[in-house]
Amino acid sequence: MSIYEHFRQEEHGFIDQVLQWKEDVLHQYSPKLTDFLDPREQQIVTAIVGTEGEVQVSFDGGQPFAERKRALLYPDYYVPESEDFQLHMYELNYPKKFVTIEHPQVLGSAMSLGLRRSKFGDILVAGDDIQLVAAEEISSYIEMNLTSIGKAKVSLSSIQREQLHVVKEELIEHVYTVSSMRLDVLLSTIHNLSRQKVQPFIANGAVKVNFKVIEQPSFECHEGDILSLRGHGRSRIVSLEGKTKKEKWRIVVGKQK
Structure with missing residues (x-):
């Protein structure tokens, strides 16, 4: 039975990519870090890599209930650490007394920088506090270029993962x-x-x-x-x-x- 039979036709391209990641880890004996994956993509990676075998997989999006996470595929002897996922966490600074900023606006402004959605993790909104998880490799770029959302001037402050709001979808x-x-x-x-x-x-x-x-x-x-x-x-x-x-x-x- 082909592995493709378990998935929809439109998912076959992503499956090919996951199979290639797995093959790379097997032959290069080194971990492979992905961009941020949505929950369905995470399910597919887990199904293909499995929980036993020469290649293992772990996910991290910064906090326990993160929706979007990076996957790390690695040889079974490797012990992954949080630094391997190369996440950068930010607090959004803006004039909260005068401006209301919502999730779609943050995402729209981030995407307008010419970056792929897969380079950003969750956008966490707790009251008027807004936090953003991004890939470490784009951190310098977004710090320099994400300077406004709508008509509001904004800046980013780096924070530790322990400072992220725990937002669980009910x-x-x-x-x-x-x-x-x-x-x-x-x-x-x-x-x-x-x-x-x-x-x-x-x-x-x-x-x-x-x-x-x-x-x-x-x-x-x-x-x-x-x-x-x-x-x-x-x-x-x-x-x-x-x-x-x-x-x-x-x-x-x-x-x-």
């Missing part, structure tokens, strides 16, 4: 019955919207599955998938509980508070 589980696992059907049910209202969101790129924009209403979702609908939050398909007598799926979904 999901409340709900049980739904759906006619199919189509993306539009699921979003309609989870968010109590008509499919006619949901479909334009999908067509306009406002929907992601496993952190990737999906523009097909008929996209088939699976157990474990993370769905996000702009303006309505995020949900995760926790489990499929089987079919009812009327051949509908009974599913458990975790929704953001």
